[in-house]
Amino acid sequence: MLSYRSVFVTGAGGFVGRYLLPALREQLTPDARLVAPGRAADADVVLDLNDTAAVARLIDDLRPDLIVHLAAQSSVGASAGGAAETWRTNVAGTLNLAQAVATSVPTATVAFASSSEVYGAAFNAGPADEGTLPLPMSPYARTKRTGEELLADVLAPTNRLIVFRPGNHSGAGQDTRFVLPAFADQIAGIEAGKIPPVVKVGSLTAMRDFLDVRDVVDAYCAVLRQETSTLRETFNIGSGDVQPIGNLLDMLLAMARVPIRVEQDPARLRASDVPSARIDATKLRECISWRPRHELRDTVVMVLDDCRRRYRG
Structure with missing residues (x-):
C-alpha cells in the first residue's frame, strides 16, 4: 500500500495518467485523497499549470504529501516543429509547480516523469545508466532535462525528488x-x-527499448512504496x-x-x-526487483x- 494521505497528479488525463490513476487508487488507503487537476471541464479541479497564482493557491489549499508530475508535451517529433510551445508547456508549468510545493509543502515527495530521451547522443557510447551524462538531442529531451535540474534547484532541500527516465512505452x-x-x-x-x-x-x-505502459506504471508505484531517507533519486526504467x-x-x-x-x-x-x-536499469531492479511483466x-x-x-x- 501507499502511505500518502493526499496525492496530486498532473497530466492525469493523458496517456500514462489514465493508467496511473487507477493504480494509485488501488494502492492508496480508503481515506487518502487523490486529486487530478486538468484543463478540461470534467477534471477534478480545472487548472492551467502556466497560471502561477492558481497553482500556488491550489497546492496551498490541498497540501499534498505526494505530487506526481506527468503533464507535458511528450512527442519528440512534435517538439521539433513546435519548440516554443514545448518549452512553455514543459518548463513554465514545472517551475510554477516547484515554487508552490517548496513554499507550501516543503516535505512532500515529488515524482517527475522525465524520459530516457535525455541521454540522447550519450547512447552512442553504449548503454546509459543514471550516472551517464545526458546529451539531449531534441527540444523535448532538452525540456525534460531542464525540468529535472529545475526541480532539483527550486524544490525545498527537504522535499524528496524522484526522477523517472523510462524508455519508449506504449x-x-x-x-x-x-x-x-x-x-x-x-x-x-x-x-x-x-x-x-x-x-x-x-x-x-x-x-529501441520498448515497454508496456502498465509495466512503467508498476515501476512508478513500486518506487513510491519504498521508504527511504534519500531526498534526490533518479531511476531508469527499461528492459535492457x-x-x-x-x-x-x-x-x-x-x-x-x-x-x-x-x-x-x-x-x-x-x-x-x-x-x-x-537503457541500463540495474538500479531499479536492485531497488524494487522490478521486471517487465x-x-x-x-x-x-x-x-x-x-x-x-x-x-x-
Missing part, C-alpha cells in the same frame, strides 16, 4: 504521434477501407533489451487482415535519432485492437 489509448500506434492506426485504417493499402514509415532500423523499430511493424503486418505495402516517408525521419538506445507482442496486439475499435466507431 499501450491502448496512445496517440498516433508515437511509433507503435502510428503503425497500428494505419493498418486498422487500411483494414477498414479508409486509406490506401500503404503504411508510411520513418526509420525501421533504429534500435533493444530491437529495431521494424520488428514492431513486422508483428503488425503479420496480424493484418489484408495485404499491405510499406513505403518510407521522409517526413517521418528524425534528425535526432541515435542508432541504438539501450508484459510481452511486447501482447502490447502490440492491445494497441492494434484499440485502433480497430476506433475505426469501427
Whole structure:
C-alpha cells in the first residue's frame, strides 16, 4: 500500500495518467485523497499549470504529501516543429509547480516523469545508466532535462525528488504521434477501407527499448512504496533489451487482415535519432526487483485492437 494521505497528479488525463490513476487508487488507503487537476471541464479541479497564482493557491489549499508530475508535451517529433510551445508547456508549468510545493509543502515527495530521451547522443557510447551524462538531442529531451535540474534547484532541500527516465512505452489509448500506434492506426485504417493499402514509415532500423505502459506504471508505484531517507533519486526504467523499430511493424503486418505495402516517408525521419538506445536499469531492479511483466507482442496486439475499435466507431 501507499502511505500518502493526499496525492496530486498532473497530466492525469493523458496517456500514462489514465493508467496511473487507477493504480494509485488501488494502492492508496480508503481515506487518502487523490486529486487530478486538468484543463478540461470534467477534471477534478480545472487548472492551467502556466497560471502561477492558481497553482500556488491550489497546492496551498490541498497540501499534498505526494505530487506526481506527468503533464507535458511528450512527442519528440512534435517538439521539433513546435519548440516554443514545448518549452512553455514543459518548463513554465514545472517551475510554477516547484515554487508552490517548496513554499507550501516543503516535505512532500515529488515524482517527475522525465524520459530516457535525455541521454540522447550519450547512447552512442553504449548503454546509459543514471550516472551517464545526458546529451539531449531534441527540444523535448532538452525540456525534460531542464525540468529535472529545475526541480532539483527550486524544490525545498527537504522535499524528496524522484526522477523517472523510462524508455519508449506504449499501450491502448496512445496517440498516433508515437511509433507503435502510428503503425497500428494505419493498418486498422487500411483494414477498414479508409486509406490506401500503404503504411508510411520513418526509420525501421533504429534500435529501441520498448515497454508496456502498465509495466512503467508498476515501476512508478513500486518506487513510491519504498521508504527511504534519500531526498534526490533518479531511476531508469527499461528492459535492457533493444530491437529495431521494424520488428514492431513486422508483428503488425503479420496480424493484418489484408495485404499491405510499406513505403518510407521522409517526413517521418528524425534528425535526432541515435542508432541504438539501450537503457541500463540495474538500479531499479536492485531497488524494487522490478521486471517487465508484459510481452511486447501482447502490447502490440492491445494497441492494434484499440485502433480497430476506433475505426469501427
